[in-house]
Amino acid sequence: MFSPALKKGSMELLILALLENRDRHGYEIGKLIETASGGTLVFRISSLYPTLAKLEDRGLVSGRWRERAGERRRRYYRLTSAGRNALEEQKQEFGNYVNAVFGVLENASGK
């Protein structure tokens, strides 16, 4: 299991990333995170939904109820341009962070 802080930090990034190429609804986002992480990241509505809501409040994503033929009514989220910028920024930041972490780890093992 991951620490809450880590998950919290990464959750926003994951959601934004999943919305980069297409609009998705909340449950789909949760499921994708869960399956793509091989079940390591289990999604809970109680954490996913507030995150989505906060992203929307900050204007990074916009949600809209949509009804498609033969489908149930769902709220689909789309990345806004601010969201796109934020995604780039966060990717960069996260990459830097991961690089930094790995750098430290390599250094440590190289000793």
Place this chain on the structure above:
Amino acid sequence: MANRKNTSLPPDGHKESVADKHAKMVSAWRELIRDRAPSEADALGQDEIEEIASMLDEGYQEALISLSAQGLGSRLEHAARESAFERLGDWDELLAKLARRPDVFTTNATEPSRVALPPPTSQRSTVHSTSHLRPSSLPRQRGSFIAMALSDWFRPLKLASRSLWRARAVAIPSILVLSLGLGAAVSLFSLFQSIILDDLEYTDVDRLGVVRINALGRVGMPRISASNVIDFRESAKTISELHLANFPKHSIGEGDNFALVRIASVDAGLPAMLGVRPAMGRLFDESLDVAEEGVGNVLLTHELWVSRYSADPNIVGKSIPLAQKRVEVVGVLKPGQTLWLGPSQSDNIGLWSARSVVQRRGTILRYSAYIRLAQGIPFSEAGTELQALADRGRMEDGEEGERPTYQVVPLMEHLTEDSRSALSLLFGASVFVLLLACINVAGLLAARSLGQRPEWALRAALGASRARLLLGGLIEGFILAAVSSMLGLAMTYLFLQLASRSASLDVPRFQNVAINREVLLFAVLTTVVTALLAGLLPAWRASKSAFSSNVRAGRGGIAGTVSGSTPLVVAQVALALILLAGTGVLLRTLAQLQRVELGYQADQLLTFDFSLNSDFAGDFEGAGAARLELNQTIVRQLEELPEVESVSLTNQLPLGGQNLASYSFDEASRQNFGILTGSFHRIFPRYFETMGITLREGREFTETDMKNPNASVVVSDYLAASAWPDESAIGKHITIEFATANGGTEPRESRVIGVVSEVREVDLRSDQSPQAYLAYGENSWAQDFVVRTHVPPSTLVPKINHMLSQIGPGLVVDDAEAFADRVSSTMGENRLALTVAAAFSVLALVIASLGIYASMAQRVTTRTREIGLRTAMGAQRSDLINWVMQRGLIVTGTGICLGLLASLALLRLLDGFVFGVSPRDPVTLLSVCGLLFIAAIAACWLPAHRASRVDPAIALASE
């Protein structure tokens, strides 16, 4: 299979899309969230709850599929629910996270749904106590307590309204049907209440009564002997007051201003006895106002004061012309205050005039006696005492002959007895219509609840309490009933407006009818009962099946509900049959009445009386040679008018009551037939010609017969056939015993000179009775002129009035009436009853047909699979049509059988209303059954047709 090229849409119920199904499930989850965490749910916005509910449902649906392979059986849903809740995570976490969003828990003008409400302390918030997480909501806590309470109260209301709006295809017809039913019941109740139940505006109405005297010669007319009045006033201990009144029409005004007004000629003490108070001036004073002849001083009704005297504030003390005399106005009554004393006084009384009537013993007064009981005395006791006093008076006066019987009847009963039974009957019918409407709507709602089944079943599976589901149904019922009752009240208002304008309504106290407090109370009560019947019943049944174990996601148990709606349809058909049968019988009665041989030609006939100025009256008052001569002069001069074809006179018009006498014949006949009681008339020559009464044998009276008025008699064919069945009546002798002025009888023998056809005298329903006509002589009194004319009868009145004023300065037309109006007014009450009953039965037929249709349509919808299967197995279209029709007709047939049985029992209530037809008239009953059957066939046809076009592929895939 060839017959299914037609790949039309499957029946309505299966147009439901995936989206609709999910929407229902989501709404169930939403409810569940609110159920489990009401305080937290209140803190969330609509959108938020919906999205969370939608996610929960996706988790649930996914779990249903993924877990179904595990063979959990009945525990599948439970496991899926647990899985969905696991997916939800921790409520507190969810809310805590949402709470940190800046705008969620503060008022946001653009998004009112996100208004934060504090958790109610009384609710089960111990587990999910989250108020500390919402600092921004604290300052609002106190102020919004009411808002919170209201929102808790209004939420189920809002939900129910929304759910009804979604189901408006059912809700709107339900409201229509219910409002018609409620409108009918409330309208009839308002009539019933205002006319029958509402007290008169008099003081101590319970002690007011009327003296009824039944005796020979006094049928259908207000009469009392002066001796009685004197004795009762002096000696009766059971009554505290007795006053007389009658209601002549008199002329008011002079010249061009001339009009006839119905007045109440009363004893000076009558207004005070009733407890009437004037708005202006005073009541009558015995020493100042009373006239011994003609009319005395007057009290104006508010209505006449406004219409004729332009509400002149100085009217009191002025003198006005009335019946060729000048009288003083002593006071004006309050608005709406009127004199309700006789059952047939449908004319408005314009004014009250004081008169002293009782002058000497031994005269018969054409007045009715009204009394006030002494304190604590029952009416029966007063009747007994008056009877004893009257008997003693007869002994003292040495009267012989038949003994009159005396009875004291409560004033209210006296006033309403004619309309009471008809109104009770119609009120009963309206309750039937309302019941029918309730059953129909219960059926419609039950059918609708089938569609809600998956949602309800899920909610039940998720732990929603049954009480909550029932509450929802109940609230829906209340909304429907409340909206309907508003519409129903509007209909009542319209009905009363229309009815008050209908001139043919001869119902006393009709002006009194209004939507008053009692009517509103009744409307509220019926609304509550309606809501319970129409709302709770379907909800109870739906929730019962939702909670039964065999329900899974809406499947199964459906057939049970359809057959459960069958009793409702049967009941509707039965109720409709009863109403239709009742109307049918009344309709036949009216047809029979219109076919009644009146015995005379009422068209083109004018009747009138005259009244005299007291200065002119002198010798002409009462009977006597001078009066006879005056009458003859009038007849002669009328004959000279070019518009007049013939003129005559009688002392008693048909349909106005009867003068009775007993007839006996020669010794042989007397032994064979005993004594016949029948009516007699005093007439002028040409009476039969003028009235259009057929002379069967012999001749009419001539001027010479009038010199010896009792020597000759003309009898009706019924009397002739009864007395002398095998021979001509001409030349035979009859002894007629007349009632004398002092209450005794006086036998006179007369010779039969003519036989005429039978005439309807009392009303159109009366049986044949012996009738005799004698010539009008010097001692005859009372007169009604009959004039046959070729112009519209009422246009003659001014001309005749002018003619009368030429004959004598104080002579004016009184009581002028086109005779056809009198005939049709005796059918008036029948017409009203029939119109209302007919409206009710059309309503019943429509509602019942709708019920049959809805039930059959529902059956076809819920059995689509079965129909598809049958088609797939080779059933032909005609088989399917038969299958549905058969079912519908069996249900209708059952209803008809039950309705027939009930009708046979209930139609007896119509005994007093029918004429010329049995209340259980088989022809009517059979036609009504036929009518219902045709309606049922029509109602089943559409669903049957739809069933025959079901595509098996769609049908089998649909569930």
